[in-house]
């Protein structure tokens with residue numbers, strides 16, 4: 113008789129029904145064994161998954177699967193688990209002990225002694241012993257995520273590394289901790305696309321990013337797809353794969369209103385939420401190269417504008433933050449000042465400019481000349497606000513814009529951060 117699935121606790125090797133796999137696939141002895149562990153019949157992950165027919169399978173013969181590890185348990189988001197993938201599919205490994213197999217490892221899984229079964233509709237290879245069942249061949253391998261939309265996701269994508277674009281945490285789950293690290297509890301946060309399709313992001317209270325807050329903006333997420341009964345769940349590998357800095361669905365920031373030219377500015381960025389793109393009160397951010405914008409970050413209650421290429425997936429990032437139009441003809445002694453700071457200094461990629469012919473939208477078509485100011489740089493301590501000095505604009509006339517430009521090349525390691533706060537324009541009486 114067959115034990116019902118609910119009686120099989122996934123961690124425990126129990127007296128499951130042993131089904132001998134018929135030798136329906138030809139033996140492959142083309143390459144010599146990499147170790148004393150025999151190779152036997154080589155299966156793709158797709159062939160492995162196809163063997164399963166609703167009953168647990170104990171592998172008793174020599175079978176091997178070659179794959180790349182796409183997620184390990186180092187981040188704490190999963191425990192005694194790993195995910196592997198090849199060109200044909202992916203599967204969840206349940207390990208007898210934590211660790212010892214890492215993301216990027218190229219491995220051969222020797223199936224003898226492992227058990228394949230479905231747990232809450234998630235197909236798993238259980239009882240995997242790192243010494244007996246896993247032969248490492250290489251490390252540092254990368255698997256590209258498969259780009260999917262939430263509405264496309266199905267059981268056929270189980271255990272795969274996927275990427276979703278144009279998604280955001282639903283309003284009640286945005287800006288909330290990923291999980292409950294205090295009570296070490298898993299938390300489900302709901303991700304949605306602009307059509308209202310939703311999927312769960314499940315995070316362990318043991319994850320090293322459990323305390324971090326979910327982004328409030330829209331963007332992309334790379335994660336492993338899991339399934340629990342009829343629910344699909346995403347497991348994030350690293351927060352560096354959560355890149356959400358675009359306006360939320362429906363919040364179009366592209367229609368920047370050039371607005372009235374101003375003769376007074378006092379911008380402290382306190383009205384922006386964390387991670388918001390600079391786009392209010394006639395200000396704008398423009399991503400000239402790469403997808404990064406100037407965004408607001410917060411520290412101890414202070415909100416400020418920040419440009420950084422840290423963890424950027426773009427090889428080059430150039431981004432501009434630009435003031436509203438300034439009407440210098442309506443001012444007699446215009447003075448401009450602000451504060452800047454650097455953090456994780458890597459390079460001098462930060463500069464100040466002024467333009468008399470920027471039309472409010474064509475940033476690279478305008479003529480920007482350098483505007484002298486004291487900018488935070490290598491000589492300054494990190495995270496320390498440096499006053500720009502009092503910048504006399506009386507040599508300029510007409511309608512002008514002032515911009516801060518940030519440029520970084522990730523392959524050169526030039527990813528340090530620059531920040532701006534307390535921007536002021538006023539009449540010096």
Ligand SMILES: [Ca+2]
Nearest residue numbers: 380415416533
């Ligand atoms: Ca501020």
